[in-house]
Amino acid sequence: MAIDVEAAYRRYGPMVLRRCRTMLRDEQQATDAMQDVFVQLLRHRERLDDRGTSSLLYRMATNVCLNRIRYKRRHPAAPDDDLIAGIAQAPEDAELRYLEAELRSQLDQPAEALTAMEQAAALEPDNAYYKRQLRRFSAELKSAAAPPP
Known part of the structure; x- marks a missing residue:
């Protein structure tokens, strides 16, 4: 049936x-x-x-x-499908790239207006770090300058 x-x-x-x-x-x-x-x-x-x-x-x-x-x-999948999907997202990506660049330029402007000393003062570097670096550099310099045994 x-x-x-x-x-x-x-x-x-x-x-x-x-x-x-x-x-x-x-x-x-x-x-x-x-x-x-x-x-x-x-x-x-x-x-x-x-x-x-x-x-x-x-x-x-x-x-x-x-x-x-x-x-x-x-x-x-045909490469055309991937291309079409990429093109569809391109305006959003372009807008994001533009906004990122704009944000970076806005953040960099105050720093560019400052001198190197003003920037360093604003960052408030850790003095202990620089003292350690100076000691290590001095030790390396002494060992490099010492005559071989």
């Missing part, structure tokens, strides 16, 4: 969609794959009998999804 596709869709559609979602991990791809499964069922409904419909649909969903995964692996 031929399969009633409409009844199968109502009864097993959610199961097929879950299987496709699990395998493809993309809602749109899963919906398309589910539709493909039922289109195939519609094409071959006369040759198939209504025993084991859920198993048949599960197997068909698995095969359709595997074919989609294989196709995607063999035919990666």
Whole structure:
């Protein structure tokens, strides 16, 4: 007896969609794959009998999804898609770069107006750090100037 596709869709559609979602991990791809499964069922409904419909649909969903995964692996996304996505983001990126440059220039202006001594005073350097550096440099200088044994 031929399969009633409409009844199968109502009864097993959610199961097929879950299987496709699990395998493809993309809602749109899963919906398309589910539709493909039922289109195939519609094409071959006369040759198939209504025993084991859920198993048949599960197997068909698995095969359709595997074919989609294989196709995607063999035919990666066209570079044009990546280019279009990059162009779509370009105005936002350009605006961010402009704002970053503007912010940096605003932050650098007060420092540029100060002399080196004023900048150093504003930073309040740690004297202990400079004393350690001076001692280490003096020790290195003495060891370099000392004659070899």
